[in-house]
C-alpha cells in the first residue's frame with residue numbers, strides 16, 4: 001500500500017479540518033494516482049470533502065468508530081478491519097489519503113509515499129510524519145521544481161528502504 005499527501009515545509013497537511021492550500025496541478029496528480037483505485041481515509045477527512053461525500057470512481061474505506069453507514073463507502077472500525085478489507089487487492093492499488101491519524105496508523109504498512117512538497121511553512125494543526133527524519137525512508141524520485149503563483153513545490157516519491165538481511 002502507498003500513501004499520498006501534500007505537505008508544507010514542516011510536513012504540515014491541514015488546519016481546522018481543511019487543506020492548507022489547493023494547487024490545481026497537485027489535485028490533478030492526486031486524481032491520476034488514485035482514480036479507479038482503493039483509498040483509505042479518516043472520517044474527518046471525508047467530512048472535509050465537498051458535501052462530505054466519498055470521491056468518485058474510487059473504492060473508499062473510511063475509518064470511524066461511529067455506527068452510521070456512509071453511502072458510497074465501506075466502513076472500517078480499526079486498522080485491522082481496514083487491512084482485512086484490502087487483503088485481496090494489489091497493494092500498489094491501495095492509497096492511504098489521510099488525515100494525520102490515518103497516515104500515522106497506516107505508515108508502517110506503506111512502501112511508498114507520494115508527497116507534494118510545498119516550500120512554505122503554514123500555520124498547520126495536522127501533520128504528516130517527517131519522512132526526512134525517518135531512517136526507514138529515502139527519496140526515490142523527485143520532480144523538477146514547479147510553481148503556482150508565488151508558491152514553489154515538487155512531487156517527491158519516498159520509498160521504504162529495503163531491509164538489511
Ligand SMILES: NC(=O)c1ccc[n+]([C@@H]2O[C@H](COP(=O)([O-])OP(=O)(O)OC[C@H]3O[C@@H](n4cnc5c(N)ncnc54)[C@H](OP(=O)(O)O)[C@@H]3O)[C@@H](O)[C@H]2O)c1
Pocket residue numbers: 004005006007012013014015016017018019020041042043044045046048063064065066076077078079097098099100101102103105126
Ligand atoms: N494535505 C493532505 O494531503 C491532506 C490529506 C488528507 C487530510 N488532510 C488534512 O488532515 C486533517 C485531518 O486529520 P485528522 O487526523 O484530524 O483526521 P482524520 O485522520 O481524517 O480522521 C480522524 C477520524 O478517523 C477515525 N479513526 C482514526 N483512527 C481510527 C482507528 N484506528 N479506528 C477507527 N477509526 C479511526 C475517527 O473517526 P470517528 O471520530 O468517526 O470515530 C477519527 O476521529 C485535515 O486538516 C485535513 O484537511 C490533509
